[in-house]
Amino acid sequence: xxxxxxxxxxxxxxxxxxxxxxxxxxxxxxxxxxxxxxxxxxxxxxxxxxxxxxxxxxxxxxxxxxxxxxxxxxxxxxxxxxxxxxxxxxxxxxxxxxxxxxxxxxxxxxxxxxxxxxx
Amino acid sequence: xxxxxxxxxxxxxxxxxxxxxxxxxxxxxxxxxxxxxxxxxxxxxxxxxxxxxxxxxxxxxxxxxxxxxxxxxxxxxxxxxxxxxxxxxxxxxxxxxxxxxxxxxxxxxxxxxxxxxxxxxxxxxxxxxxxxxxxxxxxxxxxxxxxxxxxxxxxxxxxxxxxxxxxxxxxxxxxxxxxxxxxxxxxxxxxxxxxxxxxxxxxxxxxxxxxxxxxxxxxxxx
Ligand code: SF4
Ligand code: SF4
Numbered sequence: 001x002x003x004x005x006x007x008x009x010x011x012x013x014x015x016x017x018x019x020x021x022x023x024x025x026x027x028x029x030x031x032x033x034x035x036x037x038x039x040x041x042x043x044x045x046x047x048x049x050x051x052x053x054x055x056x057x058x059x060x061x062x063x064x065x066x067x068x069x070x071x072x073x074x075x076x077x078x079x080x081x082x083x084x085x086x087x088x089x090x091x092x093x094x095x096x097x098x099x100x101x102x103x104x105x106x107x108x109x110x111x112x113x114x115x116x117x118x119x
Numbered sequence: 120x121x122x123x124x125x126x127x128x129x130x131x132x133x134x135x136x137x138x139x140x141x142x143x144x145x146x147x148x149x150x151x152x153x154x155x156x157x158x159x160x161x162x163x164x165x166x167x168x169x170x171x172x173x174x175x176x177x178x179x180x181x182x183x184x185x186x187x188x189x190x191x192x193x194x195x196x197x198x199x200x201x202x203x204x205x206x207x208x209x210x211x212x213x214x215x216x217x218x219x220x221x222x223x224x225x226x227x228x229x230x231x232x233x234x235x236x237x238x239x240x241x242x243x244x245x246x247x248x249x250x251x252x253x254x255x256x257x258x259x260x261x262x263x264x265x266x267x268x269x270x271x272x273x274x275x276x277x278x279x280x281x282x283x284x285x286x287x288x289x290x291x292x293x294x295x296x297x298x299x300x301x302x303x304x305x306x307x308x309x310x311x312x313x314x315x316x317x318x319x320x321x322x323x324x325x326x327x328x329x330x331x332x333x334x335x336x337x338x339x340x341x
Contacts, residue, residue: 023159026166065163068128069171107174
């Protein structure tokens with residue numbers, strides 16, 4: 001299966017989405033990421049039972065914080081798919097990249113760039 | 120333990136906006152367990168504040184530190200050597216910790232990052248409920264181990280008021296009637312005789328009515 005996916009995102013592998021914490025998401029944005037999405041197994045199919053439910057809650061909390069600080073909660077999302085769904089993975093990555101392109105660069109990245117050029 | 124709740128980020132932003140070097144100070148005990156002011160919450164708040172201020176074009180240094188406890192001299196002393204690096208501290212400890220830090224660092228503005236709610240238990244994931252109001256003279260021995268002071272809105276001490284309906288308090292269907300719980304437990308203990316005993320008038324001087332409370336223990340003083 002050779003699927004085309006956008007090249008402008010980085011994959012960070014986790015043993016289970018339950019490993020992700022709010023701070024991991026926030027740090028990505030603090031470092032200048034424009035968007036972030038977490039891809040977990042189907043709900044109900046987690047090997048550790050609740051990993052992907054925990055991840056969803058944390059993604060929601062991170063989104064709320066990003067909204068409150070003016071970065072935009074829509075920049076972060078959670079997707080669920082099963083490991084055999086390569087085409088869906090590709091589709092989600094295109095969907096997310098398009099969404100972020102629509103939203104434009106993150107205000108954190110813009111502010112950091114502005115600061116760097118001023119220095 | 121002491122139960123606290125995170126303050127809205129917006130409120131904290133307003134409190135700190137006039138300071139340039141801010142320390143977010145967590146506490147490793149009660150507020151860590153109730154997920155309001157431990158190391159994780161310190162990291163999240165600090166990151167959120169940094170993002171907010173950078174997008175506002177403001178230069179701020181937001182530092183992070185979490186102490187073992189903020190209600191003990193020895194741990195609070197840990198930050199003394201670096202205290203001059205900050206213009207303000209946002210403490211994520213309960214109100215006790217915030218005040219103890221404020222007393223110790225007289226000229227340092229101390230801002231609370233949480234709302235301290237009650238003395239309670241972790242009833243379920245994401246649910247903390249009140250169990251004690253530190254009345255200073257515990258009556259649990261005769262109430263089946265259920266506290267009528269903290270769990271009854273009226274703090275009645277000799278059976279339920281007239282509003283108790285189907286085991287619920289007249290406050291609403293989400294609140295158990297403390298006296299229903301007490302009766303259920305006394306029945307389970309086969310101690311309903313205790314329920315018949317009229318409780319004497321409670322000495323409320325050990326509660327807040329007597330002013331701020333102190334415990335002095337000559338036996339442990341050095
Ligand atoms: S400062 Fe408050 S939260 Fe921290 S250990 Fe002391 S009582 Fe608990
Ligand atoms: S009777 Fe007083 S000390 Fe005992 S649990 Fe209730 S409030 Fe706390």
